[in-house]
Structure formats: C-alpha cells, structure tokens
Amino acid sequence: DVKVTQSSRYLVKRTGEKVFLECVQDMDHENMFWYRQDPGLGLRLIYFSYDVKMKEKGDIPEGYSVSREKKERFSLILESASTNQTSMYLCASRLPTTEAFFGQGTRLTVV
Amino acid sequence: TQLLEQSPQFLSIQEGENLTVYCNSSSVFSSLQWYRQEPGEGPVLLVTVVTGGEVKKLKRLTFQFGDARKDSSLHITAAQPGDTGLYLCAGGGRGSRLTFGEGTQLTVNP
Numbered sequence: 387d388v389k390v391t392q393s394s395r396y397l398v399k400r401t402g403e404k405v406f407l408e409c410v411q412d413m414d415h416e417n418m419f420w421y422r423q424d425p426g427l428g429l430r431l432i433y434f435s436y437d438v439k440m441k442e443k444g445d446i447p448e449g450y451s452v453s454r455e456k457k458e459r460f461s462l463i464l465e466s467a468s469t470n471q472t473s474m475y476l477c478a479s480r481l482p483t484t485e486a487f488f489g490q491g492t493r494l495t496v497v
Numbered sequence: 498t499q500l501l502e503q504s505p506q507f508l509s510i511q512e513g514e515n516l517t518v519y520c521n522s523s524s525v526f527s528s529l530q531w532y533r534q535e536p537g538e539g540p541v542l543l544v545t546v547v548t549g550g551e552v553k554k555l556k557r558l559t560f561q562f563g564d565a566r567k568d569s570s571l572h573i574t575a576a577q578p579g580d581t582g583l584y585l586c587a588g589g590g591r592g593s594r595l596t597f598g599e600g601t602q603l604t605v606n607p
Contacts, residue, residue, distance in 0.1 A: 416593075421597070427599060428503075430597075436593060480593060482593045483589065483593075485530060486532075488540050491538070491539055
C-alpha cells in the first residue's frame with residue numbers, strides 16, 4: 387500500500403515561529419510537491435522538487451523554503467510564521483506523468 | 498502560469514439527479530486528471546485523460562477531454578450521497594507540475 391505521510395495532522399504555532407512540516411513517501415518517486423489549500427482557491431503550488439537537493443518555486447513561494455536531503459523526504463519550512471499562512475498544507479509525490487499521491491494534510495493555525 | 502477554472506464552485510443536488518462539472522483553461526495540457534477529496538483527507542485520483550476527445554467511464558462517472566486539450570468535464574449519472582466530496586481537476590504541464598482548479602464542492606442529499 388503506497389503511502390505519503392505528513393508528520394502532523396494539526397499544528398498551532400505563534401506568529402514569528404519557525405515551522406517545519408515534514409513529508410515522507412515510500413514509493414521511490416522523484417517528484418515531490420507542497421501545496422496549500424484554501425477554500426475557493428483550490429490547491430496552490432508552493433514548491434516542488436524533482437530530485438534530491440533540487441527544488442523549484444511554485445506559484446506562491448514567498449515566505450516558504452524547502453529542503454530535500456533524501457529522496458523520500460521533503461520538508462516545508464515557514465521561516466517566520468504569519469497569520470496569513472494559516473491553511474491546510476498538502477504534500478504529494480508522483481512519477482513524471484502518473485497520478486499524484488497525497489498525504490492526509492496538515493492543518494496549520496498561526497496565532 | 499497555467500490556470501484551470503472549475504464551475505460550478507458549489508453544487509447541492511438530490512439523490513438520483515444528474516450533474517456536470519466543468520474544467521476550462523486557455524492553455525493546452527498534456528493530460529488532465531480528476532481527483533476527489535473527502536474532508537480531512539488528501540485528494541485521490543479518479544481518472545487521467547490524455548488524448549483530445551477522449552471519453553472515459555468509471556461506473557456512473559463519465560469524463561471527457563476536449564478536442565483541443567484545454568477543457569474537461571465530469572458527468573455523474575444518478576448521483577448518490579456517497580458521491581459527496583470536493584472534485585478537483587488538475588492539468589499536467591511543464592515538467593512534472595500539476596496545476597489544480599479551484600474545486601467543485603458537491604453535496605448529494607438523500
């Protein structure tokens with residue numbers, strides 16, 4: 387059973403904190419993605435990675451960074467959390483032309 | 498940035514009715530995927546369409562890819578409460594990127 391696992395289902399952080407969201411996949415996929423999901427806006431791509439140590443900005447990278455030191459792990463970092471980063475964060479992985487497999491999501495609240 | 502527009506954004510119908518959800522873009526996509534998402538979970542793939550004009554059926558769900566590969570539709574026949582969920586279309590473009598539409602929240606009332 388293929389899996390994408392996100393480290394937390396729910397997180398509450400304070401404004402200004404550095405926040406780490408972790409994602410692990412067990413399918414040996416080259417490509418991994420971080421999206422945020424807000425009502426009425428669908429899934430917006432923050433960053434994606436097509437190989438270890440390789441990354442590319444998505445559509446809304448401001449305020450975020452990522453790290454991919456190992457193929458199976460892709461981390462999203464909020465350098466200084468702000469209230470407008472309160473959202474559902476979804477990690478996904480895929481081979482170049484196949485379906486995307488998603489984690490269960492992390493609902494982050496910044497207070 | 499390639500954009501996908503879905504309509505309607507919300508749809509509330511009675512069990513047994515038919516419905517169609519649309520996904521449109523001004524850009525050409527190499528493929529288009531439809532996902533369904535339930536509360537508290539990540540999206541799960543329903544179907545991938547690749548060829549312009551392609552039609553795929555999945556039980557009561559019919560998916561169509563436009564001839565020009567810029568648009569797609571999802572038709573559900575005789576909707577059931579179990580069909581309730583958020584339906585998302587996603588277009589494959591440059592590299593491995595997937596661009597998602599805003600989603601259609603479907604509620605099927607018993």
